[in-house]
Amino acid sequence: MIRKAIEKDIEVLTDMFARMYRLNAEFDPLLEVPQDLEEKVRESIKKSFNKDDVLLIVVEEDGKVVGGARVFISDREFYIPQKVGIIQEIYVYPSYRRKGIGEEIINYIEKELKEKGIDTVLARFPAKNVIATSFYVKKGFRELHNEYIRNIE
Numbered sequence: 001m002i003r004k005a006i007e008k009d010i011e012v013l014t015d016m017f018a019r020m021y022r023l024n025a026e027f028d029p030l031l032e033v034p035q036d037l038e039e040k041v042r043e044s045i046k047k048s049f050n051k052d053d054v055l056l057i058v059v060e061e062d063g064k065v066v067g068g069a070r071v072f073i074s075d076r077e078f079y080i081p082q083k084v085g086i087i088q089e090i091y092v093y094p095s096y097r098r099k100g101i102g103e104e105i106i107n108y109i110e111k112e113l114k115e116k117g118i119d120t121v122l123a124r125f126p127a128k129n130v131i132a133t134s135f136y137v138k139k140g141f142r143e144l145h146n147e148y149i150r151n152i153e
Contacts, residue, residue: 002108005056005068007049012065013058014042016091027128030149045070055085055112059092059101067092067101071109073118085113087123106139 005013018033018041025031034040048054048070059067069090076082087109092101106121113121123141125132 001060002057002104003060005049005058009058009065009068010042010045013045013056013068013070014038016065016068016093017041017045017070017089020089020091024126024129027126030151031126055109057105057108057112059105061096066096067105069105069109071113071121073113073116081118081120083116083118084120084122085109085118087121090123102135103139 015038018038021031021033021037021041025033045056048056053073055069055071055073057069057071058065067090070088071085072088074084074086076084090102090105092105110121113119121141122144123132123136125136127147
């Protein structure tokens, strides 16, 4: 069952999203996470409640949260469609993967966005994450922007 997150979900969402950011760090040294990652993630999640421009959801199986996602609604001032949903975090615990939960999350996100009059969804993830790339391509997503980074010496 997928539902909107409630405050009692803060700790499990913190765990899932921190795991996701740690996994992202394995793809590139410029995605290194801070020592206080959990604290920062927890505070960010707390700020997401009761905001019209954030969709925070969890997936439950047998009363246990096994996955979740956070989507930010963003205004693309110079493009049409102007409003888009941006999947910033999505995570499913490893033992629950390959069971269609990720697809259910995407379907739920799209349904919620449609209800808000938004018909475009975008996903952000590390360029070298071939698992995420494969997942999103299978769901009909395509590459849109490139983002390049370097350290200033």
